[in-house]
Amino acid sequence: MAVLGFLSFLYRQIFTTLPVPTGSYAGQTVVVTGSNIGLGKEAARHFARLGASTIILAVRNLRKGKDAKAEIEKDTNCGPNVLQVWEVDMASYASVKAFAARITTDLPRIDIFIENAGKATGIYTKAEDNESSITINVISTFLLAALVLPKLKESAEKYGIRPVLTIVASAVHATAKFTERNAPEEKIFDMLSDEAVFEKNKVDRYPVSKLLEVLAVQAIGERYPADSYAVTINCTSPGLCRSGLARELSDDSFHIQRSPIARSTEHGSRALVHAGSQGPESHGKYLSDCVISPTRGLAAGKGSKELRDRVWRELTQKLESIQPGVTRGF
Template structure:
């Protein structure tokens, strides 16, 4: 599929959503729930955490790279909601596998865990390898799914213990539909993407979001809720004002953003909705504007299933290399 045809197909939906759809303020009761939000010190994550506290959550954990910024966010949330003793700040750096593993081990000690909202991510056009993997891919894909697989046993166990269905939500983007992803034809997709000489960094963030979609859908396809023990889904918050695109801001982009973008708070409503307002029917689904919607034609069209399997097999191999035996977490 060519880039012009991709844009022609995806842009009308994007414009309609941005200009004519306003997500509803979440009202789902979160009393007694413990919810983890990565990237919770700023932007969408912080505003989602604020909603969870407002809705009565017993504990909201902000997973942050910077503890000082996390504490600032905690104070702000406490002041605005007038609830104290709810928010905790935990360290996690998705650029460091050991940090992700330590975070997951700490979570095992929670009395109860209801949901994990994986919001942390990066959007950079500067090529840099972290542990041999390009930064967007390392943080948005590899570490994101490393954390997901590490958290599933805890979610499963607590769901069975307290008789509820936990949720694990990965924040993705409508931009997953804005890439031709020519690299999918390669025998070794990640190796190609990690080759600086072949890298088109202007399109790297959409590819990282597309890989998230492939991986989440394949996990859900192979592991139904009754076996996985939790619901795993994807959420698109829409184009929002946030720090994610700070490297890309130019006067022209800023002008367009002022017209098109949702506020951070409005965008966060979709994250909260995905985390606490749906059931097993959204397992493996892509949520946008607070409802399940079709994914990119490259994913659901002819040959999409084969690409999806290829992507997941390569990612699974990398996860198993980082932590041997981790794939068994999906089967127990």
């Protein structure tokens, strides 16, 4: 099964061409986190090219964000007020809260919100109270989602639209061994924050973070069905891309991302634009190569529902410990 999965991955990487985004985004407001480089910047470039009225480049480094803004403006000839550079550091809960508050007060509407910021690392560091990649890829990602969803729901009601919140996941969710799932009840995130556990399982850590994203999106879809929910929440895989994501990983991982089968960031970014443009049929779903796709590994089959229920329960408890009442945003 693993061999067949790898061969399928190779086939998709080599022979599947993702559709170039088309259509008009005139009048729409789009937010893209992690948009000073890589997939996020290329997705923002597509939205600018297709006429989005406001695009928020949500970045940790304002200087690099401003450089990205200037580059996109030059490339697309969009107006000088279309792109705005806002600061958010996903390693800081306070920064995430401040950014979400600014979203709520300063933007009249939100049509598309793409959570692209992420981290892959083989080096143990802590951010807030967890290992940094879990904080950034999982906890802060869903904290931000909970904080901005009321604004997306307000936009839906006021403007008669169905906003989309997309989380950038990965096909590597299928490879996660996730031995930390064997932790005692309500201790998964404690185990994930343990340095000794990280060192033992660090090759698995990025896949685990992506698996947790997929499981949480599935859980949202189950608890808040599309036909009674004003916002579409989905996740997408852009495939293996040549980006800076692996800069803190091993040399082997770095070279894989530079291999001939890896997509360009522009090519991969098409998946982000596609997912952010989908309707209720994608709510709670995982998209790969711009189609709704089955999840794999621990996110599918026997035991997957029990696992996602537990992950969702422990994740929401974690979010409530950061800001009481925040999960009411879902």
